[in-house]
Amino acid sequence: MSDFTLVIGNKNYSSWSLRPWMLLRHLGLAFDEVQIALSQPDTRTHIAQYSPAGRVPVLRHGALTIWESIAIGEYLCELTGRGWPRDRAARAHARVVSAEMHGGFQALRDQWPMSARAVGRRTPMTDELAADIERIDALWSDCRQRFGANGPWLCGDYSLADAMYAPVALRFRSYGATLSAAAGSYLDTVLQDAPLQQWLADAALESWTIAYSEGGLPGG
Numbered sequence: 001m002s003d004f005t006l007v008i009g010n011k012n013y014s015s016w017s018l019r020p021w022m023l024l025r026h027l028g029l030a031f032d033e034v035q036i037a038l039s040q041p042d043t044r045t046h047i048a049q050y051s052p053a054g055r056v057p058v059l060r061h062g063a064l065t066i067w068e069s070i071a072i073g074e075y076l077c078e079l080t081g082r083g084w085p086r087d088r089a090a091r092a093h094a095r096v097v098s099a100e101m102h103g104g105f106q107a108l109r110d111q112w113p114m115s116a117r118a119v120g121r122r123t124p125m126t127d128e129l130a131a132d133i134e135r136i137d138a139l140w141s142d143c144r145q146r147f148g149a150n151g152p153w154l155c156g157d158y159s160l161a162d163a164m165y166a167p168v169a170l171r172f173r174s175y176g177a178t179l180s181a182a183a184g185s186y187l188d189t190v191l192q193d194a195p196l197q198q199w200l201a202d203a204a205l206e207s208w209t210i211a212y213s214e215g216g217l218p219g220g
Contacts, residue, residue: 015167
């Protein structure tokens with residue numbers, strides 16, 4: 001039994017759960033996984049056993065209970081001394097882009113819900129959605145220009161910033177975002193990542209379906 005327990009939702013739909021799961025894998029930390037199916041009659045009851053906020057993900061480490069994906073990530077980085085860039089300027093930049101993802105891009109979240117199994121989806125492009133995609137493209141491209149010499153990830157080595165944007169990569173894969181060359185290259189790096197491939201394989205085996213996350217079907 002591991003020292004860590006990560007409580008997550010459906011791998012096909014739970015973008016918030018994906019983030020700490022990815023970071024734990026990249027940090028090489030063993031953890032037990034508890035999965036709670038979302039949007040079921042008993043979902044709230046099951047989550048309440050683990051989370052005072054009534055949402056996933058939740059990390060348990062000994063007597064500690066930590067919720068919110070960015071807080072879990074910060075805790076794991078502090079605990080291990082890894083997961084942020086070593087350079088102070090790069091570390092500050094990684095933190096600010098992580099915070100921007102945590103608190104922003106509402107149009108992207110609403111109009112392109114994560115469905116990890118989905119490919120070839122199409123939805124009407126709104127001004128708000130286009131603005132979110134453009135901003136993320138600019139953010140990724142800027143990170144790669146600043147820190148690309150240090151490694152293939154946003155700020156060189158893999159960091160919490162990359163985990164925070166992993167669900168965006170899956171949305172771009174599902175709905176076919178048009179990106180610049182630099183952002184597109186980073187997207188390829190994320191999608192080819194072995195832990196993300198494992199998450200996708202697990203999601204493909206799930207039988208649950210959440211109707212409101214299945215918008216933008218092919219031709220729709």
